[in-house]
Amino acid sequence: xxxxxxxxxxxxxxxxxxxxxxxxxxxxxxxxxxxxxxxxxxxxxxxxxxxxxxxxxxxxxxxxxxxxxxxxxxxxxxxxxxxxxxxxxxxxxxxxxxxxxxxxxxxxxxxxxxxxxxxxxxxxxxxxxxxxxxxxxxxxxxxxxxxxxxxxxxxxxxxxxxxxxxxxxxxxxxxxxxxxxxxxxxxxxxxxxxxxxxxxxxxxxxxxxxxxxxxxxxxxxxxxxxxxxxxxxxxxxxxxxxxxxxxxxxxxxxxxxxxxxxxxxxxxxxxxxxxxxxxxxxxxxx
Amino acid sequence: xxxxxxxxxxxxxxxxxxxxxxxxxxxxxxxxxxxxxxxxxxxxxxxxxxxxxxxxxxxxxxxxxxxxxxxxxxxxxxxxxxxxxxxxxxxxxxxxxxxxxxxxxxxxxxxxxxxxxxxxxxxxxxxxxxxxxxxxxxxxxxxxxxxxxxxxxxxxxxxxxxxxxxxxxxxxxxxxxxxxxxxxxxxxxxxxxxxxxxxxxxxxxxxxxxxxxxxxxxxxxxxxxxxxxxxxxxxxxxxxxxxxxxxxxxxxxxxxxxxxxxxxxxxxxxxxxxxxxxxxxxxxxxxxxxxxxxxxxxxxxxxxxxxxxxxx
Ligand SMILES: Nc1ncnc2c1ncn2[C@@H]1O[C@H](COP(=O)(O)OP(=O)(O)OP(=O)(O)O)[C@@H](O)[C@H]1O
Ligand SMILES: Nc1ncnc2c1ncn2[C@@H]1O[C@H](COP(=O)(O)OP(=O)(O)OP(=O)(O)O)[C@@H](O)[C@H]1O
Ligand code: SF4
Ligand SMILES: [Mg+2]
Ligand SMILES: [Mg+2]
Numbered sequence: 001x002x003x004x005x006x007x008x009x010x011x012x013x014x015x016x017x018x019x020x021x022x023x024x025x026x027x028x029x030x031x032x033x034x035x036x037x038x039x040x041x042x043x044x045x046x047x048x049x050x051x052x053x054x055x056x057x058x059x060x061x062x063x064x065x066x067x068x069x070x071x072x073x074x075x076x077x078x079x080x081x082x083x084x085x086x087x088x089x090x091x092x093x094x095x096x097x098x099x100x101x102x103x104x105x106x107x108x109x110x111x112x113x114x115x116x117x118x119x120x121x122x123x124x125x126x127x128x129x130x131x132x133x134x135x136x137x138x139x140x141x142x143x144x145x146x147x148x149x150x151x152x153x154x155x156x157x158x159x160x161x162x163x164x165x166x167x168x169x170x171x172x173x174x175x176x177x178x179x180x181x182x183x184x185x186x187x188x189x190x191x192x193x194x195x196x197x198x199x200x201x202x203x204x205x206x207x208x209x210x211x212x213x214x215x216x217x218x219x220x221x222x223x224x225x226x227x228x229x230x231x232x233x234x235x236x237x238x239x240x241x242x243x244x245x246x247x248x249x250x251x252x253x254x255x256x257x258x259x260x261x262x263x264x265x266x267x268x269x270x271x272x273x274x275x276x277x278x279x280x281x282x283x284x285x286x
Numbered sequence: 287x288x289x290x291x292x293x294x295x296x297x298x299x300x301x302x303x304x305x306x307x308x309x310x311x312x313x314x315x316x317x318x319x320x321x322x323x324x325x326x327x328x329x330x331x332x333x334x335x336x337x338x339x340x341x342x343x344x345x346x347x348x349x350x351x352x353x354x355x356x357x358x359x360x361x362x363x364x365x366x367x368x369x370x371x372x373x374x375x376x377x378x379x380x381x382x383x384x385x386x387x388x389x390x391x392x393x394x395x396x397x398x399x400x401x402x403x404x405x406x407x408x409x410x411x412x413x414x415x416x417x418x419x420x421x422x423x424x425x426x427x428x429x430x431x432x433x434x435x436x437x438x439x440x441x442x443x444x445x446x447x448x449x450x451x452x453x454x455x456x457x458x459x460x461x462x463x464x465x466x467x468x469x470x471x472x473x474x475x476x477x478x479x480x481x482x483x484x485x486x487x488x489x490x491x492x493x494x495x496x497x498x499x500x501x502x503x504x505x506x507x508x509x510x511x512x513x514x515x516x517x518x519x520x521x522x523x524x525x526x527x528x529x530x531x532x533x534x535x536x537x538x539x540x541x542x543x544x545x546x547x548x549x550x551x552x553x554x555x556x557x558x559x560x561x562x563x564x565x566x567x568x569x570x571x572x573x574x575x576x577x578x579x580x581x582x583x584x585x586x587x588x589x590x591x592x593x594x595x596x597x598x
């Protein structure tokens with residue numbers, strides 16, 4: 001379902017992924033045997049439009065992070081193409097600086113994606129030094145305090161290293177670093193999964209705002225279906241390296257087509273049910 | 287109490303926090319990001335940042351752990367108390383296969399190679415790693431985030447501990463896998479009388495598995511009591527703010543209103559009640575007088591001057 005018209009008219013898609021396949025060398029079955037192959041992504045097509053939030057959900061190990069890493073150019077696909085505003089995307093080090101900046105990612109393991117030897121302030125300033133075109137002119141200290149405040153961090157964390165931060169604070173530093181570069185496409189891999197509801201909603205509101213004001217497109221990987229329901233325009237569901245369903249959020253939650261999606265939704269409802277059922281008994285007691 | 291250095295200043299990151307975990311029961315720790323949940327949990331097994339000063343008591347089956355010898359703590363850790371860390375990639379050794387890491391404690395226990403391998407495979411199977419025979423010899427970076435999280439759980443279970451400290455054990459797991467892990471932990475609790483200290487920001491998970499909860503704010507206990515009572519009928523405005531904002535799957539909810547104002551910084555905690563700059567119920571008294579944690583109803587403790595006026 002692409003909107004590209006014959007004759008090469010401009011496509012409304014910011015990102016187009018076509019027939020993406022990624023294989024990793026797997027473990028050996030025995031000492032002498034050749035390495036097996038893990039087909040992490042087995043033919044995926046995805047489009048993201050400007051200002052759109054596309055949620056990517058699915059079983060653990062189904063290939064979500066691998067798709068994200070391909071978009072960033074950190075993993076070399078076996079086959080397939082990824083284009084950004086019509087330009088083919090290669091490995092990260094072959095991308096022009098402008099494209100390196102335009103696509104940012106918040107990684108699933110915040111601890112390991114931040115340089116442990118740098119302070120929070122140095123981590124964010126470094127991003128600005130690499131991409132001076134978007135760096136705030138003049139008072140960077142003030143700008144730094146602002147990006148930290150945007151993600152709910154106290155300016156006091158600026159002088160600390162990642163090891164002196166809590167898990168959720170590290171997660172927010174990596175969000176702040178990505179946003180400091182004013183990306184056009186933001187890839188969030190479980191970016192708000194370790195945050196309490198209040199901080200989480202602050203960040204989700206920030207993303208929705210940026211989407212409106214800066215035409216930001218978001219690929220949002222998460223296991224949290226309640227968050228998907230709040231922010232996603234469309235949802236893609238992965239299982240074993242393939243897309244099993246890709247539809248509007250409305251459609252997915254009201255009329256899921258694939259049995260796997262139905263299974264996911266009912267598991268989520270079960271967890272919620274224990275709460276509802278309890279509220280019910282409480283009412284009877286009081 | 288835990289005091290941490292930060293540049294020239296020090297901060298009391300954990301201030302008079304107390305709670306208990308009983309055999310066969312689960313105590314949940316919830317609270318704002320940075321409020322001290324990990325630090326409180328890790329102080330039990332002596333895993334605090336370098337330079338940390340501590341005061342108070344950690345009593346493990348009537349043995350004092352806070353002042354115990356480092357050797358004794360290492361013995362307790364893994365064998366008597368299993369730990370599931372919040373950031374698996376940082377906690378796992380990147381240059382050892384996961385089979386080796388999960389089997390570490392078993393090898394120290396003097397089991398043969400075959401016995402260790404068989405037991406590791408069984409553990410990986412139990413935590414829901416698909417094709418454990420294929421995965422046992424891979425390195426952490428070759429696994430997905432959720433698989434690494436389950437490897438951590440298998441590691442914590444390997445020593446057959448009596449207490450498990452689980453710091454956000456299911457944050458990156460899809461709901462079906464999450465349900466499976468929660469069921470596994472519930473079974474162990476039933477069958478082996480396992481006690482669990484569960485840190486999670488996910489109130490749905492809390493309501494599902496915790497017997498008691500402790501709510502933290504800025505390094506202090508805001509509220510404590512039976513999990514479902516606390517979550518359904520909070521006696522502290524901060525708990526109420528958390529509980530009222532759980533997004534639903536069954537209906538499309540708007541993104542919740544975040545708390546106004548900046549989160550508290552334990553190195554520069556507001557005077558009086560640390561929550562007062564953000565509290566919709568704050569009065570003059572809250573700015574000057576630190577509320578003590580007191581029993582406001584049977585089994586329900588709250589550190590709010592106006593605990594009884596908090597309506598859910
Ligand atoms: N560097 C690698 N080497 C070998 N195998 C890998 C590598 N990276 C990922 N894999 C494998 O590829 C598959 C997909 O992994 P991926 O991280 O994309 O899953 P995911 O959908 O993000 O899962 P999760 O929800 O658990 O994070 C998994 O089987 C994983 O073990
Ligand atoms: N090594 C350190 N030096 C100084 N301060 C630290 C250090 N480690 C953590 N802190 C601070 O101590 C406080 C408590 O951290 P902790 O990791 O316990 O939070 P948490 O409640 O687990 O949060 P999260 O939900 O984000 O994981 C935080 O404000 C954090 O910034
Ligand atoms: S003591 Fe005052 S500021 Fe603190 S929670 Fe209660 S009402 Fe709010
Ligand atoms: Mg992943
Ligand atoms: Mg933590």
